[in-house]
């Protein structure tokens with residue numbers, strides 16, 4: 001399973017988090033976010049990371065030209081679209097950036113909305129499901145109703161995001177079967193400052209879960 005840790009702002013934390021087991025790191029390119037990082041900050045983090053770690057830039061309603069420039073300048077390997085981008089926009093981004101992973105994030109409120117995500121599967125590589133918040137685009141710490149995803153299937157891999165923590169991750173994985181998980185504010189001391197002890201605990205719990213040592217609802221959680 002892929003494990004993406006998002007909202008990295010400090011280069012030294014990115015190396016530590018990759019060493020603990022993350023398969024992907026996320027960098028917030030949304031200027032209004034408290035986790036926003038500049039192109040040179042991303043460059044500094046990316047330059048120190050092993051090749052096998054996915055480096056994902058998170059954008060919301062940015063232009064194709066702006067995304068392309070940041071991807072090229074910073075060495076990102078993927079783009080997460082976390083705003084109201086249309087399937088046509090995703091298609092155009094694919095034409096502009098052929099060798100990067102495109103993830104489309106959806107802030108899911110209803111089962112009906114989940115069905116509409118099928119309109120995107122021809123244009124993106126990966127889907128990501130986050131919780132809805134009326135004022136914030138992401139990094140809210142809110143969980144979505146995992147039950148909505150229990151019967152979900154797609155021809156694309158998908159990430160579960162939204163309010164995941166060391167305390168609820170095993171419960172979430174007991175209910176749904178995503179290709180990957182994405183955690184941000186649940187592993188922080190403050191926005192953009194990851195708590196490495198929490199990150200280590202996450203991977204310890206995931207390891208026990210993977211080995212079948214943790215019960216259905218997460219023994220000792």
Ligand SMILES: O=C(O)c1ccccc1N[C@@H]1O[C@H](COP(=O)(O)O)[C@@H](O)[C@H]1O
Nearest residue numbers: 006033138139140141161162163184185
């Ligand atoms: O983290 C942010 O500040 C952010 C800002 C704008 C768009 C997306 C953002 N983060 C994404 O939110 C989800 C879930 O975060 P959390 O675990 O609930 O804190 C995650 O995919 C981040 O990439």
